[in-house]
Amino acid sequence: MAQQLTAQRVTLISLGVDDLERSATFYEALGWQATEELLAVRFYRLKGLMLGLIGVDALATDQGRPGAGLGTGAMTLARNYRSPAEVDTAFAAAVAAGATVLKRPEQVHWGGYSGYFADPDSHVWEIAHNPFWPLDADGYLAGEHG
Amino acid sequence: MAQQLTAQRVTLISLGVDDLERSATFYEALGWQATEELLAVRFYRLKGLMLGLIGVDALATDQGRPGAGLGTGAMTLARNYRSPAEVDTAFAAAVAAGATVLKRPEQVHWGGYSGYFADPDSHVWEIAHNPFWPLDADGYLAGEHG
Numbered sequence: 001m002a003q004q005l006t007a008q009r010v011t012l013i014s015l016g017v018d019d020l021e022r023s024a025t026f027y028e029a030l031g032w033q034a035t036e037e038l039l040a041v042r043f044y045r046l047k048g049l050m051l052g053l054i055g056v057d058a059l060a061t062d063q064g065r066p067g068a069g070l071g072t073g074a075m076t077l078a079r080n081y082r083s084p085a086e087v088d089t090a091f092a093a094a095v096a097a098g099a100t101v102l103k104r105p106e107q108v109h110w111g112g113y114s115g116y117f118a119d120p121d122s123h124v125w126e127i128a129h130n131p132f133w134p135l136d137a138d139g140y141l142a143g144e145h146g
Numbered sequence: 147m148a149q150q151l152t153a154q155r156v157t158l159i160s161l162g163v164d165d166l167e168r169s170a171t172f173y174e175a176l177g178w179q180a181t182e183e184l185l186a187v188r189f190y191r192l193k194g195l196m197l198g199l200i201g202v203d204a205l206a207t208d209q210g211r212p213g214a215g216l217g218t219g220a221m222t223l224a225r226n227y228r229s230p231a232e233v234d235t236a237f238a239a240a241v242a243a244g245a246t247v248l249k250r251p252e253q254v255h256w257g258g259y260s261g262y263f264a265d266p267d268s269h270v271w272e273i274a275h276n277p278f279w280p281l282d283a284d285g286y287l288a289g290e291h292g
Contacts, residue, residue, distance in 0.1 A: 007236060008178045009192050009285050012224035012272070013156065032154045039256050046155050048193055048286030050279075056220055063222065063262045063270055064249025071217015074202055075269055076209065078158035090153060103210025110185050116209045123221055124209055126158070133196075139155050140194030 011049045013077065014041075016056035016070050017121045023053045026120050029097035047140050056121070076116075078126035080135060084113040091115045091127045099125075157195045159223065160187075162202030162216050163267045169199045172266050175243035193286050202267070222262075224272035226281060230259040237261045237273045245271075 017023040024034065024042050035045040041054045060068040081087045087105045094117050095101060105115030105127065114128040136142040163169040170180065170188050181191040187200045206214040227233050233251045240263050241247060251261030251273065260274040280288040 007176055007225060007239070008190060009225055010159065010195075010197065010223050011226040011279075011281075011285070011287055012222075012274075013159070014222040014224065014272070016220035016222075030153050044154060045287070045289070048282070048284075049156075050287060051156065059220065059222065062249075062254070062260075062272075063219075068219070070220035072220045073209075073214070074162035074205065074216035074218045074267070075221040075223075076158075076160040076162075076205065077156050077221075078160065079153060079155055080157040093153070103208075108208070114208075121220070126160070126208075128158075133157075135157075136194070138194075139157070141157055141191070141196060143191070 012052060013049065014052045014054050014059060015119075015121065015123050016059035016072075017053050018056060019120070020053055020055060022120050026097055026099070027053070030093060047138055072122040073118075073124055076124045076126055078128055080133060080139070080141070081127065081129050082135060084129050087113055087115065087127050087129050091117065094125070094127065158198060159195065160198045160200050160205060161265075161267065161269050162205035162218075163199050164202060165266070166199055166201060168266050172243055172245070173199070176239060193284055218268040219270055222270045222272055224274055226279060226285070226287070227273065227275050228281060228285075230275050233259055233261065233273050233275050237263065240271070240273065 032044050035043045041052045044051045056070055060066055060070055091105050099117035102116040102118055108114045112128055112130040114126055116126050118124050134142040178190050181189045187198045190197045202216055206212055206216055237251050245263035248262040248264055254260045258274055258276040260272055262272050264270050282288040
């Protein structure tokens with residue numbers, strides 16, 4: 001069971017991008033700081049996991065399907081914030097960094113406050129306040145993990 | 147700066163799926179345990195973040211583009227393991243659960259051991275051993291976060 005339970009985790013999120021410098025400029029304009037760049041992958045350390053930017057062709061090759069066209073949009077990343085006001089601030093920062101607005105932050109049906117934008121490669125981010133999900137001091141979800 | 151630095155995080159990963167029960171069956175066959183189901187989103191708690199399965203049409207609507215066709219593949223999730231043998235075991239479990247093999251685990255150019263599979267909606271997972279990334283007791287990346 002321990003082996004099964006430890007499988008309930010994510011340690012790396014890789015985003016396939018058309019132009020690594022363009023994408024890095026976008027994320028770094030948000031205040032992100034790169035941890036390392038290795039073999040043309042630029043890594044950003046999160047809490048317990050990494051986010052990597054990698055050329056989309058290299059990603060398709062790594063996936064074992066060189067030349068494949070990879071689509072975006074049906075996997076969404078979110079950052080949660082402590083209040084609607086923080087959501088507005090973070091969303092405005094993303095727009096200032098060049099994000100494409102999909103939906104400006106608003107009160108949403110599940111009881112929170114949320115907006116969506118797309119990064120330069122159409123990777124979709126949600127910026128949200130969820131009053132039902134308390135955050136720890138680092139801004140990650142509080143509580144025991146699965 | 148603190149506000150900027152806390153933006154370097156991910157608190158929710160949402161996967162758009164065609165059939166919530168089919169997808170939940172797949173992830174639960176891997177040993178995952180659902181935390182809650184709320185408004186037709188099934189959540190799995192990870193360490194500090196959630197992974198949610200949501201109908202792809204509902205996701206497009208949430209994103210502010212109802213009816214949009216959302217693509218998959220250019221955002222990859224990875225789980226890291228402590229050895230190639232653990233990778234083989236985890237990969238075999240995914241295949242047994244119905245994953246589509248994209249690339250069987252093998253030694254790869256960056257010095258690790260890695261394979262790729264697709265879930266029922268073509269969301270891509272990498273199962274990897276990276277000798278350069280030590281893992282903590284929970285299987286997350288050891289070390290200070292950004």
